[in-house]
Amino acid sequence: xxxxxxxxxxxxxxxxxxxxxxxxxxxxxxxxxxxxxxxxxxxxxxxxxxxxxxxxxxxxxxxxxxxxxxxxxxxxxxxxxxxxxxxxxxxxxxxxxxxxxxxxxxxxxxxxxxxxxxxxxxxxxxxxxxxxxxxxxxxxxxxxxxxxxxxxxxxxxxxxxxxxxxxxxxxxxxxxxxxxxxxxxxxxxxxxxxxxxxxxxxxxxxxxxxxxxxxxxxxxxxxxxxxxxxxxxxxxxxxxxxxxxxxxxxxxxxxxxxxxxxxxxxxxxxxxxxxxxxxxxxxxxxxxxxxxxxxxxxxxxxxxxxxxxxxxxxxxxxxxxxxxxxxxxxxxx
Ligand SMILES: NC(=O)c1ccc[n+]([C@@H]2O[C@H](COP(=O)([O-])OP(=O)(O)OC[C@H]3O[C@@H](n4cnc5c(N)ncnc54)[C@H](O)[C@@H]3O)[C@@H](O)[C@H]2O)c1
Numbered sequence: 001x002x003x004x005x006x007x008x009x010x011x012x013x014x015x016x017x018x019x020x021x022x023x024x025x026x027x028x029x030x031x032x033x034x035x036x037x038x039x040x041x042x043x044x045x046x047x048x049x050x051x052x053x054x055x056x057x058x059x060x061x062x063x064x065x066x067x068x069x070x071x072x073x074x075x076x077x078x079x080x081x082x083x084x085x086x087x088x089x090x091x092x093x094x095x096x097x098x099x100x101x102x103x104x105x106x107x108x109x110x111x112x113x114x115x116x117x118x119x120x121x122x123x124x125x126x127x128x129x130x131x132x133x134x135x136x137x138x139x140x141x142x143x144x145x146x147x148x149x150x151x152x153x154x155x156x157x158x159x160x161x162x163x164x165x166x167x168x169x170x171x172x173x174x175x176x177x178x179x180x181x182x183x184x185x186x187x188x189x190x191x192x193x194x195x196x197x198x199x200x201x202x203x204x205x206x207x208x209x210x211x212x213x214x215x216x217x218x219x220x221x222x223x224x225x226x227x228x229x230x231x232x233x234x235x236x237x238x239x240x241x242x243x244x245x246x247x248x249x250x251x252x253x254x255x256x257x258x259x260x261x262x263x264x265x266x267x268x269x270x271x272x273x274x275x276x277x278x279x280x281x282x283x284x285x286x287x288x289x290x291x292x293x294x295x296x297x298x299x300x301x302x303x304x305x306x307x308x309x310x311x312x313x314x315x316x317x318x319x320x321x322x323x324x325x326x327x328x329x330x331x332x333x
Contacts, residue, residue: 005296006067008033010059010083011074012041015097015124019072020045022289029293033066035059059083068092070296077102077177078170084306088113093120093296095289098184099176099316100309107313114306122292122302123309125184127244129287130260131280133185139253139265140189146251146269151190151221151229153182153246156237160208168212175200175217175316179233181244183319184304184312186221186229189248192311193229193332195222198319204236219319231319260284 007029009016016036023031032053034042039057046055056062063086071087073080073096080101087094094114100123101107114121127133139145155178164170171177175198187193198219205211215236221229237243248255252269261280266273294300318330 002028003297005029005069005293006032007070007072008035008062008066008068009042009072009074010035010062011072011076011079011097012036012045013074013076016041016072016074017045018285019074019095019289020049020051022286024049024051025286026290026293028297029070033062033068035062060086063087063090070095070293073097076164076170077172078164080106084110085113088117088119091117091119093292094306095122095124095292096306096309097124098180098309098312099172100306100313102172102176104310104313104317107310111306111310120292120296120302121306121309122288122295123184123304123306123312124288125181125188125304125309125312126284126288127181127185127260128188128304129282129284129291131282132257132263132278133188133260135278136189136248136255136257136263136265139255140250144267145253145255148190148223148225148227148248148250150227150249151186151223151231151246152248153186153229153231153244155179155182155231155233155244157235157242158237158239159235159242160211163210166205166208166211166213171213172316173200173213173217173320174215174233174235175319177213179217179231180312180316182231182233182246183315184308185246186223186231187308187311187315188304190223190225190227190229192224193221193315193318194224195329195331196220196315196318196322197327197329198322199327200320200323217319217323219322221315 035056036042200214200217217233265276
């Protein structure tokens with residue numbers, strides 16, 4: 001008989017709703033409990049979707065009273081306070097949105113809890129599930145790309161976002177919250193980082209009340225395999241646009257990504273230069289959710305697990321701590 005996983009979601013804002021919608025379309029999983037504090041977000045979703053499930057505003061109570069095989073943690077960064085470890089202790093498999101934490105100590109505790117309790121984990125790095133990114137990974141794996149040399153990435157938007165996002169203490173900053181997608185992509189494509197220097201600055205939003213995060217950032221990365229990288233972020237760019245573009249130069253090909261689904265690959269290691277264009281419209285939130293459920297069911301290998309989430313956290317923490325030391329080099333241990 002087909003196994004049906006019981007799924008619960010903690011945090012029913014933008015991302016909680018997105019993952020809940022995926023669950024409702026997917027086979028092999030049933031959405032059985034929602035939790036948000038205040039409870040209104042969870043209630044509203046269940047009513048709008050005519051969903052029959054348990055609704056909570058207390059995470060501990062949900063753990064006690066609901067049957068849960070997989071948990072989605074979709075909280076703002078400041079609200080993580082041990083929910084991951086409590087669920088891991090019960091053997092519940094966990095999908096968690098990025099950034100997994102605001103401090104390395106919290107992130108490390110999560111990774112250790114997952115490993116100790118042998119649970120399946122996945123972090124919300126949905127860009128990894130784009131069609132163009134998947135194709136490029138194949139070219140790296142089969143040797144077509146050749147040696148990885150240079151990663152260049154830009155995250156740009158112009159939005160005030162919500163109150164917790166603008167507050168450095170609650171959100172961590174744009175590097176932690178958004179540009180982290182491109183830092184994760186650098187680790188996914190280029191391999192582990194060894195050293196970083198960076199600067200972050202608030203240049204356009206000093207007059208905005210409560211806006212204490214940076215709106216401009218830049219970093220240089222050295223990877224363990226000798227490759228180099230550079231990542232920039234801005235919240236002073238074009239309004240109503242969210243762009244996460246990156247370009248990778250390898251020994252035998254140059255890959256230019258407009259986003260995770262759109263890229264132009266120029267093969268430079270052949271006698272004549274050849275170009276391949278990829279244009280797809282994969283719903284990467286749905287794809288990452290399906291992948292996670294399939295991993296829990298034993299049909300896929302873990303991808304973007306909590307240990308990789310912790311590596312991403314180490315990298316963005318290194319950028320910010322380099323900036324605090326006037327851009328001096330910070331080793332990523
Ligand atoms: N992967 C992506 O592309 C992507 C995109 C946007 C946001 N995110 C991440 O998802 C996370 C959530 O972001 P969002 O935009 O959904 O936030 P949001 O503010 O829209 O929603 C947060 C939800 O959490 C609930 N909540 C807050 N504290 C709580 C607590 N202590 N207990 C229970 N519920 C609590 C709120 O009531 C709300 O329902 C953030 O870490 C963010 O970085 C990821």
